[in-house]
Amino acid sequence: MSTDTAHPVRPDTTPRAAPAARPRRRIDWGKYFTWAVLAWLFVPITFMIAFSFNDVSGRHNVRWEGFTLRWYGQAFAYRDLTEALLYSLAIALLTMLIAGIIGSLLGLALGRHRFHGKNSTNVVMFAAISAPEVVIGAALLSLFLLAGVKAGFVTIVIAHVMFTVSFVAITVRARVITLDPKLEEAARDLGAGPWTTFRLVTLPMLTPAIMAGGLLAFALSIDDYIITSFVSGEVTTFPLWIWGSTRVGIPPQVNVMGTLIFVVGVLLAVVNVIVARRRR
Amino acid sequence: MTITAHERADMSRSPIAGTDPTPAISLHGVSKVYRSGSETVTAVREVDLNIERGEFFSLLGPSGCGKTTTMRMIAGFDDPTDGEVRLTGNDVTGVPPNHRDVNMVFQSYALFPHMSVHDNVAFGLKRSGVAKREISGRVGEMLDLVELGDRAGHKPAQLSGGQQQRVALARALVNRPSALLLDEPLGALDLKLRQSMQSELKRIQREVGITFVYVTHDQGEALTMSDRIAVMNEGIVEQLGSPAEVYERPATRFVAGFIGTSNLLTGTAGEARDGGSDVRLADDHVVRAGTALLPGAAVDMTVRPEKIRITTHEPDAALSRVRGTVTDTVYLGSATHYTVRLADGTEIVVFCQNTSDALEVAEAGSAVWLSWQPQHSYVLPEAHASRPAPHTPADPSDEETHNHA
Ligand SMILES: Nc1ncnc2c1ncn2[C@@H]1O[C@H](COP(=O)(O)OP(=O)(O)OP(=O)(O)O)[C@@H](O)[C@H]1O
Ligand SMILES: [Mg+2]
Numbered sequence A: 001m002s003t004d005t006a007h008p009v010r011p012d013t014t015p016r017a018a019p020a021a022r023p024r025r026r027i028d029w030g031k032y033f034t035w036a037v038l039a040w041l042f043v044p045i046t047f048m049i050a051f052s053f054n055d056v057s058g059r060h061n062v063r064w065e066g067f068t069l070r071w072y073g074q075a076f077a078y079r080d081l082t083e084a085l086l087y088s089l090a091i092a093l094l095t096m097l098i099a100g101i102i103g104s105l106l107g108l109a110l111g112r113h114r115f116h117g118k119n120s121t122n123v124v125m126f127a128a129i130s131a132p133e134v135v136i137g138a139a140l141l142s143l144f145l146l147a148g149v150k151a152g153f154v155t156i157v158i159a160h161v162m163f164t165v166s167f168v169a170i171t172v173r174a175r176v177i178t179l180d181p182k183l184e185e186a187a188r189d190l191g192a193g194p195w196t197t198f199r200l201v202t203l204p205m206l207t208p209a210i211m212a213g214g215l216l217a218f219a220l221s222i223d224d225y226i227i228t229s230f231v232s233g234e235v236t237t238f239p240l241w242i243w244g245s246t247r248v249g250i251p252p253q254v255n256v257m258g259t260l261i262f263v264v265g266v267l268l269a270v271v272n273v274i275v276a277r278r279r280r
Numbered sequence B: 001m002t003i004t005a006h007e008r009a010d011m012s013r014s015p016i017a018g019t020d021p022t023p024a025i026s027l028h029g030v031s032k033v034y035r036s037g038s039e040t041v042t043a044v045r046e047v048d049l050n051i052e053r054g055e056f057f058s059l060l061g062p063s064g065c066g067k068t069t070t071m072r073m074i075a076g077f078d079d080p081t082d083g084e085v086r087l088t089g090n091d092v093t094g095v096p097p098n099h100r101d102v103n104m105v106f107q108s109y110a111l112f113p114h115m116s117v118h119d120n121v122a123f124g125l126k127r128s129g130v131a132k133r134e135i136s137g138r139v140g141e142m143l144d145l146v147e148l149g150d151r152a153g154h155k156p157a158q159l160s161g162g163q164q165q166r167v168a169l170a171r172a173l174v175n176r177p178s179a180l181l182l183d184e185p186l187g188a189l190d191l192k193l194r195q196s197m198q199s200e201l202k203r204i205q206r207e208v209g210i211t212f213v214y215v216t217h218d219q220g221e222a223l224t225m226s227d228r229i230a231v232m233n234e235g236i237v238e239q240l241g242s243p244a245e246v247y248e249r250p251a252t253r254f255v256a257g258f259i260g261t262s263n264l265l266t267g268t269a270g271e272a273r274d275g276g277s278d279v280r281l282a283d284d285h286v287v288r289a290g291t292a293l294l295p296g297a298a299v300d301m302t303v304r305p306e307k308i309r310i311t312t313h314e315p316d317a318a319l320s321r322v323r324g325t326v327t328d329t330v331y332l333g334s335a336t337h338y339t340v341r342l343a344d345g346t347e348i349v350v351f352c353q354n355t356s357d358a359l360e361v362a363e364a365g366s367a368v369w370l371s372w373q374p375q376h377s378y379v380l381p382e383a384h385a386s387r388p389a390p391h392t393p394a395d396p397s398d399e400e401t402h403n404h405a
Helices: A029-051 A079-112 A118-130 A133-147 A153-178 A181-189 A194-222 A226-231 A238-245 A252-279 B003-012 B067-075 B117-127 B132-145 B161-173 B191-208 B219-225 B243-248 B253-258 B381-386
Strands: B025-036 B039-051 B056-060 B082-087 B102-105 B179-183 B211-216 B228-233 B236-241 B263-273 B276-281 B286-289 B298-303 B309-311 B320-331 B335-342 B347-353 B367-372
Touching: A029 A252, A079 A118, A079 A153, A079 A194, A079 A238, A079 A252, A118 A153, A133 A153, A133 A226, A153 A194, A153 A226, A181 A194, A181 B102, A194 A252, A226 A238, A238 A252, B025 B067, B039 B067, B039 B082, B039 B236, B056 B067, B056 B219, B067 B082, B067 B102, B067 B179, B067 B211, B102 B161, B117 B132, B117 B161, B132 B161, B132 B191, B161 B179, B161 B191, B191 B219, B211 B219, B219 B243, B228 B243, B228 B253, B236 B243, B236 B253, B253 B263, B263 B286, B263 B347, B286 B298, B286 B320, B309 B347, B320 B347, B335 B367
Parallel strands: B056 B211, B056 B228, B102 B179, B179 B211
Antiparallel strands: B025 B039, B025 B082, B228 B236, B263 B276, B263 B298, B276 B286, B309 B367, B320 B335, B320 B367, B335 B347
């Protein structure tokens, strides 16, 4: 078809179809597939958001009964739910910070340096990711009992850092591997010492990956149920509270808070994308 | 004229009559061995170089010959396994790159992608604590020099390859280093841009007067731009000299083959007379060499394709001449390239300018004569050195001269 201009006349071929008929309409399967996946991902979330506006009267928020903003006004009506949410947020933020720092350093070391035990570190990291949460939770609980540590806020944070740090490390390591070492050499060549080079060149280039890893840690922490349930002690987090209330009926406030968390998460992700784009 | 004397002259020669004789960069017996497990790679082998101030010096050689490694040892990214590097006379062994007064332009440019063009160029000045006001002045000046004054606010990704290249150059030059190291700086550019950047680089070098050490595997680039060239092969400097010297009087077979096109003829030295020698080639042709040789010595000679004349009639007997059959002609407009096969199978390439008095074009398959001035048969010194017995020289001024006549 593209040779048409080169051979305007080709008597030996059968008469060509009219130009309009030539480009056969192809069904763009890729497009439909993409929409299907997006729907799969977002329908549950849409339901959660929609039912935060549901004007329910009974205990069970499962049937649409009309639109209201009431629940947003009374979002913090249940004191223990609010407390659980605040615990969850505090734990998630601390996890993000601690796992973000440790995981970034780990990722940097794994991506950049050769050292003794590098391979075993990799194996341990993947083991931490792939091990069933029940196993990790049970193991952590017995560890804390053995060590005589009282289960509570601190043990939850320790547990969350433990299972999120690998995700941060892997995200950062992937970026470190693709970093051009010539950039750091150029900085050294231009008079920067090792620390200045790290601060002005390496760190800014890793920031998007570090932020992505931190967000991942935050997201994993805030909705963790299984591991948390083992090590929570007296503390009730947001997921634990919801689980506890399922038998008596989940109030619409849960949907409201879920929606708020979702919105904050989306905003953070958008900020991360913008920052990453500006650095490119 | 002896070759050894020649080489000695090349080594000690400085094209720049500087006031201070200390070379900008000197390498003494520098070697670099890489070890990975049980394997060792000798990337650079006992290299001695003196690079003079203000000189445009090229390191030329094929891929993997150790050019980058040599450069990295000068910049301080790698330490030599053996030998020492001196910058303006001071031994810099163990001195990190940020404390060396040389700057490097990387082949991949290595611009900081998260900084603007201005901040990239200002990076070095900020590190050395230059006052803010002075920084913006010098950065502006430098960007003007590389004709990018209007792009100061752009990010590197928003620039073309050639523009990025010039930012990389400006970023290094703005620090006024004692020497600038350029590792195949034009390697990523297309031919047109390469050529314009070559003259641009030469212009900038003349304007700033800084020593340039230029790495390239492109012999044409090295010949046109350099004051002196070090031709490297497998970690060794095979020859050091001006472009004309390495082109006209290659020291080794490798140099002869690597720089330009050259025809290699092997033969045996015959009678020596009038400061020259007869050489009997493998196909029994006898040609004249401009160097007197010991009779019976094995000889490698090169003849540049543009020095050879191609004729259908028999040329003057005073010339070096051989007979062969044209196997290929390539018409290039202003010139024609012929390939001629001698009786023993040796192929000789001839470049013939298509001037108005050029003879009728020889066709493939026709029998022709090739002829050239005896002084254009250049005898490779390597052959004498590597083979036993013969004493080569016949330069009347040389004390080692033996009279064979
Ligand atoms: N870090 C290293 N470890 C092991 N071997 C190396 C290392 N760097 C270089 N080499 C080897 O040293 C030799 C010279 O390499 P170098 O990079 O100096 O070549 P070059 O002349 O710059 O080649 P090119 O024109 O391809 O850039 C090569 O054989 C290379 O494989
Ligand atoms: Mg190289």
